[in-house]
Amino acid sequence: PSWYNPFTRVQFSEYASWKEVAEWGMKINAMPPPGPALAHKIAALKKAANGDKASYLLQALRFVQDDIRYMGIEMGEYSHRPNTPDKVLAQRFGDCKDKALLLCTILRANGIPASMAYVNTDLKGTVSDMLPSPNAFNHVIVHVALNNKTYWLDGTMSYQRGSLADFCEPQYQQALVVTDTTTQLTPIVSATRGSIVVRETFTIPDEENKDGSLQVATTYHRENADAQREDLAGISMKEKEKSYLRYYKKLYGDVVIKDSITTRDSVATNSLTVNESYLVRHLWKKDSSTGKLLFTANAQSFYDALSYVSDDQRKVPVSLRYPYDLDEKIIGHTPIEWSLDQTPLHLRNE
Numbered sequence: 310p311s312w313y314n315p316f317t318r319v320q321f322s323e324y325a326s327w328k329e330v331a332e333w334g335m336k337i338n339a340m341p342p343p344g345p346a347l348a349h350k351i352a353a354l355k356k357a358a359n360g361d362k363a364s365y366l367l368q369a370l371r372f373v374q375d376d377i378r379y380m381g382i383e384m385g386e387y388s389h390r391p392n393t394p395d396k397v398l399a400q401r402f403g404d405c406k407d408k409a410l411l412l413c414t415i416l417r418a419n420g421i422p423a424s425m426a427y428v429n430t431d432l433k434g435t436v437s438d439m440l441p442s443p444n445a446f447n448h449v450i451v452h453v454a455l456n457n458k459t460y461w462l463d464g465t466m467s468y469q470r471g472s473l474a475d476f477c478e479p480q481y482q483q484a485l486v487v488t489d490t491t492t493q494l495t496p497i498v499s500a501t502r503g504s505i506v507v508r509e510t511f512t513i514p515d516e517e518n519k520d521g522s523l524q525v526a527t528t529y530h531r532e533n534a535d536a537q538r539e540d541l542a543g544i545s546m547k548e549k550e551k552s553y554l555r556y557y558k559k560l561y562g563d564v565v566i567k568d569s570i571t572t573r574d575s576v577a578t579n580s581l582t583v584n585e586s587y588l589v590r591h592l593w594k595k596d597s598s599t600g601k602l603l604f605t606a607n608a609q610s611f612y613d614a615l616s617y618v619s620d621d622q623r624k625v626p627v628s629l630r631y632p633y634d635l636d637e638k639i640i641g642h643t644p645i646e647w648s649l650d651q652t653p654l655h656l657r658n659e
Contacts, residue, residue: 310628311431322440327485327493330427330441334487337390338406338425340414344395351418362421363473366455369415373464377411378402389443406449408464413451425487426452426461426495434482437494450479452486452495461497468538471579477501477532503533504634507610514592515644517602521592522567523557525585534581538574541581546570553585560607563590606639 324330343351354372358365377397381404391397391406394414403411409425416423427446429436439445453460461478463469469476478501483494510524529537541549550570557564568586575581593602614635616627 310626312433312435313626315625320440320442322442324441324443327441328491330443330445331485331487331491332489333443334425334427334485335489338410338487340410340417341393341395343414343418347395347398347414350398351415354415355419358419362419362455365419366416366421366453366460367473369412370462370464370469373408373412373415374467374469376401377408377464379408379465379467380404381407391449405463405465409449409451412462412464416451416453422454424452426450426484427487428479428481428484428497430481433480434496436483446485448481450481450484452484466535468542469535469579470538470574470576471531471534472577475501475531475579477503499632501531502632502634503529503531503535504636505529505533505610507635507637508640509606509637510640510642511589511592511604511606512642513604513644517593517595518591521589521604523561523564523585523587523589525587526582527585528580528582530578530580534574534579537581537583541572554587556609557587560609561589561592564588565590606641608637608639610635610637 324333350372354365354368357368378401380402383404389406391410392403394411397403397407397411406425413423413425426449427443428448428450429446430448432439432445436445448465451462451464453462458473460473460476461481461484462476463479478497478499480499481497484497485491486495506528508526510526512522512524514521544552546569550566553570554564554566565588566586567588571584573582573584592604594604595601596603614630614633616629618627
């Protein structure tokens with residue numbers, strides 16, 4: 310896991326407590342009054358929200374995520390001090406702390422309590438084992454309290470969609486919220502998670518030498534949709550088709566693309582469906598000893614989700630995808646009715 314460090318080390322810090330680090334954060338994250346351009350943007354967001362603070366928050370977040378490019382020039386004092394929100398708005402780019410301060414400024418301008426929050430994307434919850442220091446963190450997000458709910462918002466996520474209620478808490482586990490009342494780290498409790506639903510449908514031919522077909526529909530929800538949306542934006546569809554085809558060739562041999570990949574993106578529900586279509590040639594394999602025809606379908610997604618540990622004497626932690634919600638169903642259309650034992654099989658272990 311990213312938080313595991315196998316090396317012996319010594320820590321030194323001039324800070325006696327997390328409270329002192331928060332006080333340091335308050336000094337370098339001062340929020341000046343919005344300049345004319347930012348004030349104009351805030352007024353436009355207020356008008357569009359029509360008094361609905363939840364709508365205003367969502368629009369402000371979308372603006373910072375999508376209209377301000379994520380790029381940092383982190384030199385000198387700006388390795389820790391963010392640029393002013395007016396400068397970030399004018400140049401239309403900023404790093405995580407620039408985006409966070411801009412978002413806080415916009416939200417506070419409409420009476421929404423928002424604060425910078427320091428996190429460590431590698432150490433996650435084990436940042437609490439570090440001595441109090443600004444160097445314990447490598448990322449900045451925003452802590453928001455609205456309508457008796459807490460939101461952890463990341464201005465660097467460019468493809469996050471859906472309503473506020475569907476937002477998943479980031480997996481950073483612990484954060485230092487930069488306020489004048491902070492005395493310790495704040496847990497980031499995961500309450501909403503994403504999921505993946507896979508449906509693989511095989512049409513099995515009635516003769517050995519005929520082609521079979523495979524239709525795959527994969528639907529990603531919430532944070533998994535955000536991640537897949539970002540992945541698709543960073544690669545051409547042709548390259549994605551090649552990648553998917555290699556995946557199924559490893560499983561089923563002579564596979565060719567029948568129809569191009571199609572996607573259906575629902576911004577409102579934050580779900581993304583990817584549809585694939587293949588021909589599977591020589592789907593039947595003949596058993597050399599019995600002469601019978603065989604076909605084996607693989608629930609490969611389950612294997613991919615699990616870590617393989619080969620050494621019983623392993624003494625270091627294993628990284629797991631957790632929490633991870635995967636629902637995979639393999640559907641087989643057979644040439645004739647087959648009588649199969651459909652008694653559910655339940656597997657459970659530690």
